[in-house]
Amino acid sequence: MMLLVLVMASDLAAAPRPVQRFARLTAARPCGLLRCMTLSHRITRITGGGPDGWDLFRKARRMIAEGRPVVELTIGEHDIRTDSRILDAMDAAARDGHTGYAAVPGIPELRAEIAHRVTAQSGIATAPEEVLVVPGGQAALFMAHHASCDPGDGALYIDPYYATYPGTIRGAGAVPLAVEARARDGFVPRAEAIEAVIDAFEGHARSLLINTPNNPTGAVYGRPALEEIGALCGRRDLWLISDEVYESQVWEGEHLSPRALPGLAERTLVVGSLSKGHAMTGSRVGWIVGPRAAIAALEDLATHMTYGIPGFVQDAALHALRMGPAFEAEVAAPFRRRRDIVARLLATQEVVRAVPMQGAMYAFLDVRATGLEGEAFALALLKEEAIAVMPGESFGRAAAGHVRVALTVADDRFEDALRRLLGFAAEQARKRGP
Numbered sequence: 001m002m003l004l005v006l007v008m009a010s011d012l013a014a015a016p017r018p019v020q021r022f023a024r025l026t027a028a029r030p031c032g033l034l035r036c037m038t039l040s041h042r043i044t045r046i047t048g049g050g051p052d053g054w055d056l057f058r059k060a061r062r063m064i065a066e067g068r069p070v071v072e073l074t075i076g077e078h079d080i081r082t083d084s085r086i087l088d089a090m091d092a093a094a095r096d097g098h099t100g101y102a103a104v105p106g107i108p109e110l111r112a113e114i115a116h117r118v119t120a121q122s123g124i125a126t127a128p129e130e131v132l133v134v135p136g137g138q139a140a141l142f143m144a145h146h147a148s149c150d151p152g153d154g155a156l157y158i159d160p161y162y163a164t165y166p167g168t169i170r171g172a173g174a175v176p177l178a179v180e181a182r183a184r185d186g187f188v189p190r191a192e193a194i195e196a197v198i199d200a201f202e203g204h205a206r207s208l209l210i211n212t213p214n215n216p217t218g219a220v221y222g223r224p225a226l227e228e229i230g231a232l233c234g235r236r237d238l239w240l241i242s243d244e245v246y247e248s249q250v251w252e253g254e255h256l257s258p259r260a261l262p263g264l265a266e267r268t269l270v271v272g273s274l275s276k277g278h279a280m281t282g283s284r285v286g287w288i289v290g291p292r293a294a295i296a297a298l299e300d301l302a303t304h305m306t307y308g309i310p311g312f313v314q315d316a317a318l319h320a321l322r323m324g325p326a327f328e329a330e331v332a333a334p335f336r337r338r339r340d341i342v343a344r345l346l347a348t349q350e351v352v353r354a355v356p357m358q359g360a361m362y363a364f365l366d367v368r369a370t371g372l373e374g375e376a377f378a379l380a381l382l383k384e385e386a387i388a389v390m391p392g393e394s395f396g397r398a399a400a401g402h403v404r405v406a407l408t409v410a411d412d413r414f415e416d417a418l419r420r421l422l423g424f425a426a427e428q429a430r431k432r433g434p
Contacts, residue, residue, distance in 0.1 A: 046167045048176075053163035053394035056378055060388035071387045071417040073406045076215065076361050078279040078331070085323070086280065090316035102311035105299045106133025106287070110318045114272070114287050117321060121247070122260040132295050133317075134302065135309045136284040137245045137273035138164060143305070144269045144288055145172035145207065147298050148239035154205035156197060156238070158189045159396035160364075162215045169209075177201055180398045183366070186356060187217040187398070191228045198236055208233060210258070211243040213250055213359025216395045216404040220253045220358040230264045240268045245286075248277035248328040251339055252358040259289065266291050276361065277328045278320045284309065285317040335361040338407035341415050349422050351429045361407050364392075368401035370428035377428070378403050385420050 057074045064070050105111065111128040118126040134140045141164070149155050151173035157165045159178040166176040179197050181189040189210070198205045210229065212221040221229075233240045240258055247255045259268040273286035288298060302308065320327075342363045346354055355364040367377045374392035381387050381403075392402030405421070407414065 042171065042173060046170050048166060056382065056388065056391060060382060069386060071409060071413065073408060073417065074388050074390050076276065076406055077281060077408055079408050079410060080279055082280050082283065086316050086320045089319035090312055093312035093315035098311035098315055102308045102314055104303050104308040106131065107311060107314045110314045113318055113321045118289055122257040124260045124265060126289060129292050130289055130295055132288045132298050132302065133309065133314060134286050134288060135306055137271050137275060137286040140271040140286045140288045141168050141243065142172060143298055143301055144241045144271060145169055145174055146301055147269065147294055148207040148241065149174035152203060154201045154203050155207045155209065156194060156205060157209040160187060160216055160399035161396050162211060163394050165209060175203065177205065178396060187214065187219045188221055188225050191232045194232055205238065207239040207241055209241040209243065213246040213255065215246065215360050216362055216399065217355050217364045218357045218360050218362055220250055220255065222253060223256055226256055226258045227261060230258055230261050233267055234263055240264060241271065242268055243271045245271065245273040245276050246360040249332045249335055249361055250359045251336055269294065274317055274320055277331060279331050280320065283313055283316065285313060335407045337411060338414050341411065342418060345418050345422060349426060351425045352422055363405045363407065365403050365405060366401060367403055367425055370425050371432035372428060374399065374401055374403050381421060381424055385424055387417050387421055
């Protein structure tokens with residue numbers, strides 16, 4: 001496809017965002033038809049040609065930049081900053097000279113500490129050679145799909161999903177295949193639904209991405225569900241990519257890594273991160289745990305992609321992990337409190353319902369009784385109450401009619417915002433009538 005600068009404005013508005021940006025750049029520097037460069041399909045179609053799910057978040061940020069007061073309950077960003085002890089360790093490491101190239105798979109001490117943590121939490125012995133340190137959980141997801149899929153292979157993921165999942169899969173050259181998880185099943189996927197998508201795909205399915213505790217729904221997959229999923233992966237010869245970045249935020253039940261189940265260690269790639277459990281979102285420290293051969297191959301990818309992450313950041317990550325489970329519980333405590341606030345306030349009304357809040361730092365609210373879809377509800381709430389929440393539609397078709405509320409402002413401010421949200425919902429339901 002040749003991108004033309006002389007494109008109708010209406011066509012440009014409907015084009016993918018990267019194409020719009022490229023058209024604006026080339027319009028400033030006109031070129032001849034035969035010399036005008038084109039972008040790859042992989043990059044221009046990374047969002048599938050439609051919105052990427054972040055429009056309301058961007059709108060709220062623009063309002064804040066204009067000086068308008070907005071209660072932002074959109075993204076999973078802690079209302080505390082990274083602990084000063086971790087920052088002191090980062091500063092000391094940098095000043096001591098750990099500012100050059102660091103070991104690409106991760107400094108040995110950090111790989112060993114992650115392996116120790118995974119062994120303790122999962123119950124399955126893990127060696128440092130089974131750990132690759134990467135720049136955050138998002139990079140880990142991207143690299144895991146590169147490891148498991150060839151171009152054109154099918155890569156399954158569960159709907160509702162974290163907003164970047166389909167684009168991450170497209171960016172790795174694979175074909176995203178959504179598997180709907182139903183509200184009546186607590187948004188836990190059923191094996192027969194996964195198999196139906198595999199059977200309908202006219203190609204070779206190679207991977208399945210799951211996320212527990214789940215963003216956006218808060219679902220925690222129990223042992224029976226994970227055993228069912230594991231058996232399916234064995235039967236259909238799938239790599240299982242397990243996104244476990246919320247493992248320290250479990251309010252009901254317990255976190256079980258599928259890698260610990262019989263027969264799954266050799267086909268599972270676990271994605272972990274310090275972002276959520278240690279309030280280190282901007283430090284970009286994550287990891288992949290998997291079979292040694294896969295980790296060795298992923299080290300080659302890291303060499304050609306990022307060439308590792310800064311040594312002083314890795315030293316800070318090592319310090320953070322050595323602060324132990326008590327520190328992670330301290331970081332998670334505000335979200336448990338705010339989850340209880342949600343439960344208490346929801347019990348006082350009958351319009352908004354919550355999906356059981358078993359884990360993670362969000363409340364996933366069903367607002368269909370208002371007569372509005374999630375996107376319309378969120379836009380109206382932002383306009384009328386200056387409260388920003390994420391529309392369910394940002395997370396897939398199965399999430400329609402819901403909104404995701406991040407539990408990420410101080411308790412008193414959060415409770416006030418939620419009361420106003422519920423009042424707004426009650427008014428919408430009243431207008432709708434019986």
